[in-house]
Amino acid sequence: xxxxxxxxxxxxxxxxxxxxxxxxxxxxxxxxxxxxxxxxxxxxxxxxxxxxxxxxxxxxxxxxxxxxxxxxxxxxxxxxxxxxxxxxxxxxxxxxxxxxxxxxxxxxxxxxxxxxxxxxxxxxxxxxxxxxxxxxxxxxxxxxxxxxxxxxxxxxxxxxxxxxxxxxxxxxxxxxxxxxxxxxxxxxxxxxxxxxxxxxxxxxxxxxxxxxxxxxxxxxxxxxxxxxxxxxxxxxxxxxxxxxxxxxxxxxxxxxxxxxxxxxxx
Amino acid sequence: xxxxxxxxxxxxxxxxxxxxxxxxxxxxxxxxxxxxxxxxxxxxxxxxxxxxxxxxxxxxxxxxxxxxxxxxxxxxxxxxxxxxxxxxxxxxxxxxxxxxxxxxxxxxxxxxxxxxxxxxxxxxxxxxxxxxxxxxxxxxxxxxxxxxxxxxxxxxxxxxxxxxxxxxxxxxxxxxxxxxxxxxxxxxxxxxxxxxxxxxxxxxxxxxxxxxxxxxxxxxxxxxxxxxxxxxxxxxxxxxxxxxxxxxxxxxxxxxxxxxxxxxxxxxxxxxxxxxxxxxxxxxxxxxxxxxxxxxxx
Ligand SMILES: Nc1ncnc2c1ncn2[C@@H]1O[C@H](COP(=O)(O)OP(=O)(O)OP(=O)(O)O)[C@@H](O)[C@H]1O
Ligand SMILES: [Mg+2]
Numbered sequence: 001x002x003x004x005x006x007x008x009x010x011x012x013x014x015x016x017x018x019x020x021x022x023x024x025x026x027x028x029x030x031x032x033x034x035x036x037x038x039x040x041x042x043x044x045x046x047x048x049x050x051x052x053x054x055x056x057x058x059x060x061x062x063x064x065x066x067x068x069x070x071x072x073x074x075x076x077x078x079x080x081x082x083x084x085x086x087x088x089x090x091x092x093x094x095x096x097x098x099x100x101x102x103x104x105x106x107x108x109x110x111x112x113x114x115x116x117x118x119x120x121x122x123x124x125x126x127x128x129x130x131x132x133x134x135x136x137x138x139x140x141x142x143x144x145x146x147x148x149x150x151x152x153x154x155x156x157x158x159x160x161x162x163x164x165x166x167x168x169x170x171x172x173x174x175x176x177x178x179x180x181x182x183x184x185x186x187x188x189x190x191x192x193x194x195x196x197x198x199x200x201x202x203x204x205x206x207x208x209x210x211x212x213x214x215x216x217x218x219x220x221x222x223x224x225x226x227x228x229x230x231x232x233x234x235x236x237x238x239x240x241x242x243x244x245x246x247x248x249x250x251x252x253x254x255x256x257x258x259x260x261x262x263x264x265x266x
Numbered sequence: 267x268x269x270x271x272x273x274x275x276x277x278x279x280x281x282x283x284x285x286x287x288x289x290x291x292x293x294x295x296x297x298x299x300x301x302x303x304x305x306x307x308x309x310x311x312x313x314x315x316x317x318x319x320x321x322x323x324x325x326x327x328x329x330x331x332x333x334x335x336x337x338x339x340x341x342x343x344x345x346x347x348x349x350x351x352x353x354x355x356x357x358x359x360x361x362x363x364x365x366x367x368x369x370x371x372x373x374x375x376x377x378x379x380x381x382x383x384x385x386x387x388x389x390x391x392x393x394x395x396x397x398x399x400x401x402x403x404x405x406x407x408x409x410x411x412x413x414x415x416x417x418x419x420x421x422x423x424x425x426x427x428x429x430x431x432x433x434x435x436x437x438x439x440x441x442x443x444x445x446x447x448x449x450x451x452x453x454x455x456x457x458x459x460x461x462x463x464x465x466x467x468x469x470x471x472x473x474x475x476x477x478x479x480x481x482x483x484x485x486x487x488x489x490x491x492x493x494x495x496x497x498x499x500x501x502x503x504x505x506x507x508x509x510x511x512x513x514x515x516x517x518x519x520x521x522x523x524x525x526x527x528x529x530x531x532x533x534x535x536x537x538x539x540x541x542x543x544x545x546x547x548x549x550x551x552x553x554x555x556x557x558x559x560x561x562x563x564x
Pocket of ligand 2: 310311312350422
């Protein structure tokens with residue numbers, strides 16, 4: 001298993017996708033966090049408008065996940081679909097014929113790179129966002145254990161998103177289809193569903209279990225939930241959110257393992 | 267080194283309604299180069315993929331010394347494989363492709379550098395595979411097969427896309443691998459391509475075995491005699507009178523039904539002066555085509 005994990009990790013670092021994604025993630029998140037830090041910082045008098053108990057630094061920091069989760073997801077999906085697309089499953093399975101072992105290694109490597117993306121995102125939000133907060137006179141709260149716990153949960157969430165991506169890639173091996181699903185779901189379908197779900201009591205109950213909502217619950221702070229009606233009140237507990245997110249990962253991985261992963265490689 | 271015996275037993279593979287491989291049974295012994303022949307779509311690649319655990323057989327078994335590929339503890343060190351249309355990530359360098367496989371098999375990176383040098387890709391090793399030519403990819407596929415210094419080599423159309431120098435090199439190389447006691451199985455759809463290299467052949471057509479044995483055994487088709495004379499009409503009369511049948515060709519008369527001596531005797535009796543008398547074995551390629559004759563792409 002260790003060999004297989006090393007091989008999977010080597011596959012990642014010998015192609016360009018991961019650092020291109022990491023650079024885009026950094027730039028995108030830094031821009032978001034920096035811009036929002038500047039905006040919120042200057043209007044901090046009205047910060048209460050964002051909901052009771054919400055303070056600005058966690059909001060800014062959590063952009064790394066609330067906006068950035070699409071990157072580990074995309075990364076995981078690319079890591080698996082690329083094997084189907086370029087038919088590299090042939091050499092992969094020749095070297096490691098026990099396919100479950102290969103998939104297990106992909107999950108571990110997907111989680112590891114998700115965590116790396118989490119760290120990159122945090123460097124962007126805390127580095128750039130935190131710096132700007134400090135400059136406009138808002139305490140970036142970097143000496144608070146709560147902040148560090150938040151950052152830890154963010155890394156965990158990103159790792160889980162990496163695994164979900166791997167699972168999606170196994171379930172939908174067509175690379176284009178997988179990318180379209182990731183982008184459409186994260187950028188349009190889920191945000192719309194979450195807004196719509198907030199209208200009724202019963203749908204809000206269900207909406208908490210959407211993957212993005214679960215992820216925000218796990219992290220415990222999100223710009224989007226602060227804006228929507230009722231704020232974070234609609235979210236699950238952080239550990240519940242983590243379990244729901246992990247549940248998605250398990251369902252995707254297992255159903256992929258039982259279908260496309262067992263197919264003939266021709 | 268002694269390679270494992272490859273044993274295919276009652277192998278059948280159906281893709282939907284297409285039967286790609288149909289109750290196929292054959293053995294491949296170590297120490298010789300075995301050619302695996304058949305026209306396009308005969309089921310060669312499917313057979314090899316089933317042997318390697320990439321395709322699940324509908325029924326039957328395929329094994330190396332009795333163990334299926336997935337049961338091999340150290341597959342790349344036991345069996346080296348280069349499949350047709352070898353598949354590489356275009357953004358990864360040739361060397362990295364081998365390093366990825368070496369890591370999975372616990373083979374040191376130095377070995378990757380060694381084999382890539384062997385196959386003549388040393389100078390392109392760090393370039394992305396996307397920029398490789400067909401022949402270069404073929405060589406990289408071969409390097410992948412050699413990575414684990416395996417006792418068994420399974421090569422699907424390894425000669426495709428190689429230049430004449432590369433073809434000569436690979437032929438010699440395969441023979442030397444077999445001489446070391448390894449099991450070497452090489453597929454091709456052209457008998458002439460492997461004729462000088464292989465000792466034994468397994469020929470399939472439409473997924474079924476049509477011949478298994480030595481090349482010499484394949485050659486023992488009914489012969490014919492090529493004969494010619496200035497006075498072809500007199501020669502033709504003499505041969506027909508002696509019981510031969512004639513086909514007129516640009517290079518003389520092709521006589522079947524008589525051996526060379528009988529043709530000479532008939533000409534002598536009729537007083538015809540021969541300008542040519544050649545006993546010919548039926549061409550290997552003809553025998554091959556005859557065997558797979560009713561084949562063709564399904
Ligand atoms: N994945 C697949 N799905 C459906 N049919 C397939 C698949 N793979 C192969 N076949 C069919 O199986 C038959 C055998 O194909 P195969 O590739 O094994 O032939 P081959 O002997 O390797 O031919 P070639 O000399 O062209 O490489 C063909 O009729 C082909 O169409
Ligand atoms: Mg083939």
